[in-house]
Amino acid sequence: MPKGVVLVVDDEAPIRDILSFYLKRAGYTVLLAENGRAAMEEMGKLQPDLILSDLRMPEMAGDELCQKVKGDPRTRDIYFMLVSAIDGTASKIGGLNLGADDMISKPFHAQEVMAKVESAFRIIGMQKEIKRQNLELTRFQERMTAELALAARLQVGLLPPIPGRAGDLRYTHRYLPAEGIGGDIYAILALPDDSVALMIADVSGHGVTAALISAMVKTCFENQVRFGHRPLAWAQAMNRDLARSTLSEQFATAFLARLDPAADTLQYVAAGHVAPMIIPQGASGGPKQPTILGERGFMLGIEEDLPFQERSVPFRRGDRLIVYTDGLVEVEREDRTFLGDEGLQQICGDLPADEEAAADHIVHRAIAFNQSTPFSDDVTLVVLDRA
Template structure:
């Protein structure tokens, strides 16, 4: 270990140097005053510094202060030699940044004990620094992996704006972490019917995100595996029945399985010529239907989340949309958001925000809702993923 010894007394300087070299394991460099020591410290690293207090040019306490003020990659353990014994002097030395003291005249046994103690501290600090470096590298790799996974997850979402027939679809998506348990999609299954769904996996983080991605792949149109992995006619027929899709997923995923996860699902099929919407709500918040007038309808979910009961017959519901109608399907991250006073944003505020934005475009309406919930949570952030899928029927 490299040691810098500083003392304007050549006898003391030689005594410390000779004994450190005799004990072995120390590479000793000497300086005759604080200024010379400071110049050496500019170009070299010394894990252990033993310095006298009273010296010309730059005294030991001022040298300690300079060392502590410098931005050094490695910690320097400092032993301050002093003949001072007043408590105020010792306090001054400690406040300057000294780690330990060595009384003058030098006692070789005391010198050896204090140097060995300093050496142990330096080695522990190095081990901690190395562990922190490895941890930071691992965190950086993990962060890069999460960012890549987040990009992959968001690539599975639909285009931001879709038109089918006279119906416009838009969505908003705000994960509370890098990865989300929410997902949604809109896609046609034939020339007359469009599937739209939103789901929310219970929990947060990687497990919820993995299931969310798995479900989005299972439900994807034209997937080689999953619900659409069958003949074209059979696949379309199956995907067009919301209750059958929910039942199929319920058989594949269960809270009683090893994953112990379940999810809410709102799945619907829109028949474009008639604007008839057939849907199944499995534990997902009931969507708001804002009619072309001031009328508001809430489609309450009739069924429990997918995965709760092993065998369950899900219930289809049917409504007919009209020109000028808007529908908003949202996850519970909107109403369940808490402010600093632990008050929920609530369903009523969600509806109020949507109604006040009725005259704006769909994208403005969705952004206003997200912004209001985000502001509600300040100085924190929304505690859950937020997703909202909206449709607007043209006049």
């Protein structure tokens, strides 16, 4: 099997013959041309791996041929050796500046030429291998990009459709993953007794692993809601499942709640999650002051048995609940100041009545605080109004 294709370009037939003899004996396929123009014609028939060209020739000299070869995207990767009778450092530098990969001085020894050719083909082989690997990496990256885009669409499909309604609650959300796919998830379910179950969770990390665990958390929540109507029981069961099913460094924060319309209350468990806000209906149309539900509790998945606490707060008709993940309040300016709970509380103190407009208002104000730089963490915001 030929070791490669070499195009010898020289206006002197004896030199072409000598080089052809040694190259063929070494196992190379040899093409011959008497000048640059003829070389271009030969390249149109079979593209060589290496061109060995004299510098001074009639009808397109070697320097012009080199410039044409290196200036064409289709041929610029061909290894080009210039052979020159003009000795000296300046001549060699001039040839290399034209784009030549190597220079050979005349008169030359055939053994020297063959040694340089062998060295050149080792470089050519490495370049081909690098190109092959780069092509494989590009194809792999394209597949991964397509798969991640599909995963991102599937993850969005796990979220409740918006705007939505469950029992007495109207709701909407804004979902802004930091990497296209993330670890935030939420679910809202109307229960047979007219109450409504709510869960928002934030899995540690980003990317595919966090997304897979977030889907598991959502499934676990939906399964537990079928067996009982108490957030404490949901938290205990979800914590056990997560601790048994994931690595020790994987955990999740969550806010689990049940709206009881008969009692006008919101029962909830905070499992290490950022504190939601309730905005009560202002008396006689007065201002609505957001109230932060400040307890955080233990995160899910640290260990199997954790002492979660269930609490209850009033939640009447006209009240609004704002739940979110920590990416929203951890928005950071260049001066390293954070939006924080108090900053979000100020934003939520003057929201539009419509939940869609309210969600947009919060996100836009957070981005303005962040000076329009991208969020560094996943951000999920849910606005729920009790009708």
